[in-house]
Amino acid sequence: MKQRLEKLQTWMKENEIEVSFLTSSENVFYLSGYYTDPHERLLALVVFQSEEPFLVCPGMEIHDARRSGWEYELLGYSDIDNPWELILSSINKRINGVTKAAIEKEHMNVERYEQLSRLFPKAAYVSAEEKLRKLRMIKDARELKIIEEACALADYAVEVGVSEIKEGKTELEVLNAVEYALKQKGVTEMSFATMVLTGANAASPHGNPGGTKIQKGDLVLFDLGVVVDRYCSDITRTVAYGDINDKQKEIYDTVLKAQLAAVEASKPGVTAAEVDLTARRIIADAGYGEYFPHRLGHGLGIGVHEYPSMTETNPLIIEEGMVYTIEPGIYVPDIAGVRIEDDLFITADGAKVLTKFPKELQIIK
Amino acid sequence: MKQRLEKLQTWMKENEIEVSFLTSSENVFYLSGYYTDPHERLLALVVFQSEEPFLVCPGMEIHDARRSGWEYELLGYSDIDNPWELILSSINKRINGVTKAAIEKEHMNVERYEQLSRLFPKAAYVSAEEKLRKLRMIKDARELKIIEEACALADYAVEVGVSEIKEGKTELEVLNAVEYALKQKGVTEMSFATMVLTGANAASPHGNPGGTKIQKGDLVLFDLGVVVDRYCSDITRTVAYGDINDKQKEIYDTVLKAQLAAVEASKPGVTAAEVDLTARRIIADAGYGEYFPHRLGHGLGIGVHEYPSMTETNPLIIEEGMVYTIEPGIYVPDIAGVRIEDDLFITADGAKVLTKFPKELQIIK
Numbered sequence: 001m002k003q004r005l006e007k008l009q010t011w012m013k014e015n016e017i018e019v020s021f022l023t024s025s026e027n028v029f030y031l032s033g034y035y036t037d038p039h040e041r042l043l044a045l046v047v048f049q050s051e052e053p054f055l056v057c058p059g060m061e062i063h064d065a066r067r068s069g070w071e072y073e074l075l076g077y078s079d080i081d082n083p084w085e086l087i088l089s090s091i092n093k094r095i096n097g098v099t100k101a102a103i104e105k106e107h108m109n110v111e112r113y114e115q116l117s118r119l120f121p122k123a124a125y126v127s128a129e130e131k132l133r134k135l136r137m138i139k140d141a142r143e144l145k146i147i148e149e150a151c152a153l154a155d156y157a158v159e160v161g162v163s164e165i166k167e168g169k170t171e172l173e174v175l176n177a178v179e180y181a182l183k184q185k186g187v188t189e190m191s192f193a194t195m196v197l198t199g200a201n202a203a204s205p206h207g208n209p210g211g212t213k214i215q216k217g218d219l220v221l222f223d224l225g226v227v228v229d230r231y232c233s234d235i236t237r238t239v240a241y242g243d244i245n246d247k248q249k250e251i252y253d254t255v256l257k258a259q260l261a262a263v264e265a266s267k268p269g270v271t272a273a274e275v276d277l278t279a280r281r282i283i284a285d286a287g288y289g290e291y292f293p294h295r296l297g298h299g300l301g302i303g304v305h306e307y308p309s310m311t312e313t314n315p316l317i318i319e320e321g322m323v324y325t326i327e328p329g330i331y332v333p334d335i336a337g338v339r340i341e342d343d344l345f346i347t348a349d350g351a352k353v354l355t356k357f358p359k360e361l362q363i364i365k
Numbered sequence: 366m367k368q369r370l371e372k373l374q375t376w377m378k379e380n381e382i383e384v385s386f387l388t389s390s391e392n393v394f395y396l397s398g399y400y401t402d403p404h405e406r407l408l409a410l411v412v413f414q415s416e417e418p419f420l421v422c423p424g425m426e427i428h429d430a431r432r433s434g435w436e437y438e439l440l441g442y443s444d445i446d447n448p449w450e451l452i453l454s455s456i457n458k459r460i461n462g463v464t465k466a467a468i469e470k471e472h473m474n475v476e477r478y479e480q481l482s483r484l485f486p487k488a489a490y491v492s493a494e495e496k497l498r499k500l501r502m503i504k505d506a507r508e509l510k511i512i513e514e515a516c517a518l519a520d521y522a523v524e525v526g527v528s529e530i531k532e533g534k535t536e537l538e539v540l541n542a543v544e545y546a547l548k549q550k551g552v553t554e555m556s557f558a559t560m561v562l563t564g565a566n567a568a569s570p571h572g573n574p575g576g577t578k579i580q581k582g583d584l585v586l587f588d589l590g591v592v593v594d595r596y597c598s599d600i601t602r603t604v605a606y607g608d609i610n611d612k613q614k615e616i617y618d619t620v621l622k623a624q625l626a627a628v629e630a631s632k633p634g635v636t637a638a639e640v641d642l643t644a645r646r647i648i649a650d651a652g653y654g655e656y657f658p659h660r661l662g663h664g665l666g667i668g669v670h671e672y673p674s675m676t677e678t679n680p681l682i683i684e685e686g687m688v689y690t691i692e693p694g695i696y697v698p699d700i701a702g703v704r705i706e707d708d709l710f711i712t713a714d715g716a717k718v719l720t721k722f723p724k725e726l727q728i729i730k
Contacts, residue, residue, distance in 0.1 A: 040670055060658045079660045080678050110470040110478045176548040183541040293425045295444045305405055313445055
């Protein structure tokens with residue numbers, strides 16, 4: 001944590017930012033070690049170039065925050081306090097006015113921005129997010145270890161899901177069995193709402209699982225992730241229930257070819273755009289370009305969608321230590337929906353694939 | 366939906382607001398009927414005084430949005446489009462410049478606010494939230510029916526939880542059994558992370574369930590809610606496992622007395638503050654004032670925390686049609702944590718209690 005705070009402070013000095021006022025649960029956790037979802041209440045980590053930082057949280061969480069290992073000042077407030085007055089006083093104890101402040105512009109809402117602007121009306125407000133995304137984009141050994149655990153549990157979840165496929169079972173029944181099995185392993189949180197989609201339902205890239213029953217000839221799609229120590233995994237596998245037709249097979253093969261090529265292309269020095277286009281071209285060449293309507297993937301960590309964003313226009317250079325997903329998909333309404341997704345860790349030699357459930361077409365009898 | 370849009374439009378006319386630019390999933394759903402969690406992508410409902418509204422969503426969701434019943438323009442964008450240019454063009458087709466715009470200041474982030482301000486640099490931006498909260502605060506018959514269903518499932522969940530209590534079982538084991546039973550009933554989403562806390566753990570108002578084992582003499586606290594058709598319920602019950610001591614009993618009795626008094630005090634014409642203070646005084650008089658560190662309750666609906674906010678300083682007048690929680694609690698570290706929470710619907714005659722699981726101290730043998 002201290003090293004992370006120091007990196008932020010170095011950046012603040014370089015950019016003459018006197019104060020960083022960070023409000024997202026994820027960045028507060030990344031820098032302080034304390035995670036909470038404060039709902040509509042204010043959570044803030046206030047960092048200075050040299051002075052001691054302080055953490056603002058609902059008063060009833062003070063003990064939890066202290067127990068999480070935060071060593072510096074804790075500013076608790078009750079539901080009837082005005083936290084902004086307390087914050088102003090704590091800032092004024094440390095520094096003499098603010099001319100430039102860093103905030104999370106994609107997280108802080110306009111109401112809080114107006115509150116903060118009233119405290120420091122002469123300050124310029126710049127975004128802290130680009131810097132925090134870059135810090136968070138490169139994972140350390142401890143983070144990798146946690147993500148590997150989360151990926152192993154995601155593999156297990158798909159394994160359970162595939163074993164539950166049976167004629168006439170609904171998407172929700174399979175989903176429940178998967179999540180129940182995970183809970184028995186101590187999992188308390190999924191990265192996002194688990195998806196089990198079958199047949200025509202899987203042909204929507206963001207369909208919702210429901211009462212649709214699995215039938216022979218269906219492609220069944222699993223998209224899920226597990227949270228371990230606040231880090232996310234994210235896997236997608238599509239399997240066949242019984243024999244599928246040639247069109248479905250062609251679509252599966254195309255997605256798999258694109259996915260494998262993009263994994264192969266993932267290494268330090270190439271751009272995110274090159275990786276995306278490696279997969280996108282294969283899908284377009286097979287005639288399915290218009291049926292792949294989303295980016296190739298996204299970074300993964302404390303957030304389930306982090307940097308790098310794997311789009312066809314992102315010039316960002318891939319580096320050692322990055323963790324991201326590769327998840328091409330083809331969705332042809334009423335015919336087939338196939339997506340295959342792995343989580344990758346980038347090493348000097350190329351990609352290490354962290355999700356290990358087989359990708360060759362599985363035909364469940 | 367049309368009536369809701371019309372009420373918003375009337376307010377816009379009264380306040381000379383040419384455009385409302387709404388971005389939260391909850392308010393977009395309330396006014397359009399389409400619910401989606403767009404993650405970091407932009408979702409927006411754009412409403413005018415008289416011209417036709419339009420809905421902005423990720424391109425891949427166009428079909429889902431149409432299927433949800435939205436009849437007006439749908440503006441889809443891909444991950445490589447700039448949605449702001451499309452939005453500007455759609456607004457310019459309808460009206461001639463913007464001098465006053467309404468946004469959700471507590472939801473819209475600073476980055477989007479800056480984008481919007483670039484499109485309409487001369488506009489004043491006012492908050493739409495107060496108006497939407499007031500609209501949403503009064504539930505119609507259809508909404509009440511859905512919330513009643515959600516409450517019945519919450520009652521069932523507590524019933525399952527209580528029946529699972531056994532010497533040596535962990536909080537997580539009980540929690541899993543509860544959620545599994547709900548899923549078997551078709552529940553796909555909880556209002557928030559379910560809490561099952563036992564013994565000293567329950568003495569934190571926002572503790573997290575884990576591997577702590579239930580032991581004789583523990584107070585076991587359940588706090589959970591079920592989402593039905595996007596509406597939330599929220600219930601808390603605390604039960605005794607085996608015989609508890611006099612101090613624990615005194616705390617339970619005090620909370621129950623405060624809870625019943627606040628339910629009784631809930632009727633049209635009183636203020637939220639009076640209701641809160643009715644419970645707070647009873648707890649303070651019993652000597653536990655400092656151990657009740659949160660507000661008495663909160664409104665409930667599409668959001669799990671809505672208006673009215675039941676604090677000791679809120680002058681808001683309680684009205685027919687409101688739905689809110691009454692949830693006093695006393696948390697004495699290492700001795701006891703007790704909270705009892707019901708969901709109330711306000712009628713002309715007073716409160717109708719929607720959560721029905723018994724509140725008299727249950728001693729599980």
